[in-house]
Amino acid sequence: MVPKKELGLLILLVVISAVTAVLNPLFLSGVNLLDMANLIGLFGIFSIGEGLTIITGGIDLSVGSMFSLLGVVFIDLVANRDVGWPVALAAVLAGGLVLGALQGFLITRMRMQPFIVTLCGLLIYRGAARYYTDDSTMGFGYSDAADTLSWLAAGRSFGVPHSFIFLIVVAAVLGVVLHRSVFGRYLFAVGKNEEAARYSGIATNMVIAGAYVLSGLLAGVSTIFLVFYTNSVSPSTFGNFYELYAIAAAVLGGCSLRGGEGSILGIVLGTALLQVLQNLVNILGIPSSLNFAVMGTVILLGVFADQQLQRRREKAIAVAAQRARMMGVTAAADPAV
């Protein structure tokens, strides 16, 4: 089976890159490509988590604020409290996990809407981070306690940024989970029709909560990469809007906000496309104030085109079904009106 959506996205990515490269050959320079790879890695990791929540028919608006809260906690532990980096790392990952689990609990057990729960998460975590630091920027100072982790997160091997390598690993693992595992099948089933999934004996609450836990965990991982990318955290701006990048990447990559659709490859390609667009704005000398406008336009056109294709596909299916019925398989009469 050829994933048509992903193929279309890939073609779009290649075409936009080619046009940009023709207009400014610097686009293809090693420095620029590696820089983009690094950003794709940084943004891709948590976009995958976001995609999982969207596949269940939900959304996670809280990741950007999570970066800020977990980021200041991490720097505080390492730079001010002399905690070893492995412990601090574990604390951040556990923090993401717990926040994700909490949101999952509220959404499934308390039957609250994902949008509301994670919107409140966005506000609360941001506020907590700013209060925690008295709204001042935190940096590592002269501490070199986390040099190893810094190299792991922000370093390069064979010239390739570690964040990009890590994204490939995460995408490969979660690609198998989503597209091959029982849990992955359940995620799609719950997203497409939660009631039928429950009637088939699936513990739908656990599946949905699982998506938020994974999103929280990946936000924890991303926090580490982002902290070492900027080397400091200003709690009021760190990670601002990043949840929107993640949602945009997931939607561009074929996740439907109605749930039940999407792929890991699509989300990664969506992230890449967003970063290429950002890069294009810079490298072609378009005023950077137009950054968001360009991104918004491309997403709008992309989703519109996809919907048109989808409609044509559905029509084809309907025609096929009708033909099948005419070939002896009688249609269901529906007297229950």
Next chain:
Amino acid sequence: MIELVGITKVYPGVTALDGISLRIGRGEVLGLIGENGAGKSTLMKILGGVVAPTAGVVRIDGVDHAALGVNESMRAGIAFVHQELNLFENLDVAANVCIGREPRRFGLVNRRAMRARVAPLLERLGADFGPDTAVAGLSIAQRQLIEIAKALSIEARVIIMDEPTSSLTLRETERLLGVIDELRTGRVSVIYISHRLGEVKACADRVVCLRDGRVVGELAQHEIEHATMIRLMIGRDLKALYVPPEAAQAGGGCVLDGVVTEAFPQQRVDLAVRAGEILGLAGLVGAGRTSLARALFGIDRVLGGSVLLDGSAVTVGSPREAIRAGIYLVPEDRKRSGLILDMPVVENITLASLRRYARLMLVEKRREATVSAEQRRRLSIRAPGNDTQVVTLSGGNQQKVVLAKWLSMSPRLVIFDEPTRGVDVGAKNEIYGLMRDLANSGVAILMISSDMEEVIGVSDRIAVMHEGAISGVLERPDFSELNVLRLAIGHGLETAEAG
């Protein structure tokens, strides 16, 4: 004044109404009776302009209308009091009565004029609340009065009441009958649709009975008796569908011991479904059959009593637990709760048993495909392949996919809720055959059905529910439409003849 002439409505494969002619006189209360699916609701939808007839006309004041629109119907003075009431809970009574026709002054709603218009209507109906009361706090009976007031405020000439008393208490019912009397003296006609023959007898001037989309009889006021009405409702030819079980089973099965469901917290359900039998569960719509199925499958809570499978009690706190215990449900609304329509056939079939086809939590697609292909052959599901989306299949084949999901596992009790609704005739018989095979393999089967032909033709025994409790269990020699219907409307088997 209002007359239906030769109304016919054909749905693909089914004739819902077949040449119905009906006159409604001024100030007349017309009782409309008939079994589930006799065509009453379709007929009323045509009168309301919601559904267009295939043939025939609605004659209003001598003018023929081939297809009545909703607006024309309203202008002709036809009003509905629905089973599910359509009121705005956040508004008060007066606003609800005048909705869309608010008296205005300077473009703003004139509250005083609105109140003045609504108060006398409420008084006329004997309402115990005023126009300023908030709807949210009112009972269903009171809300019904608002609907009737609304109908009167647009000068309705015919008010259609579809099962208006299904959720009323006895006293509220009596008051509604009083209101109907009041309407009659005001020269307003009422079409009263009800399964409760006592009420029909109490209020109707004339009774018309539908069966299989035809008018099968009409009773003048002095002829309206329980026995005559029941005689009209039943009596169609039932096809011979019955296939006897292969061999007597050694016992076992599912026993419900005083089960209490959320829908009827005052009632206890005692019922035994033997292993190897098909127990039909009949009853009127709303008698609590689906609620019972939902409770047994762990969707709603079981409030009391116990469920025993082969003698040992099982807990069914969720569908997951029910499935683990071997209780499966083929739900009434397969598109909503039985299938994931835009998933392929194979994924629907293995959805409930996916872990069996997985190693290290990864799905082994080849094994999954093998099982799916096997089930497709066994149930002769007509689909081009494993990867066909279920949404493209016909109703019968979709239902078989639901069955395939459960048959690939190990059932002990399978509950079928309206198993052949929306299924064509050929597939129907195949599904009956599969149910019989399943029973012969020692599974207990509970078949909820509103289709009399199906209940009588397929079941080994029939249990009948009435208002949340089992009102009787019939053995095959006692099977008849008459007996099922008597139990369904809450008459005992002996007393019905006298009533």
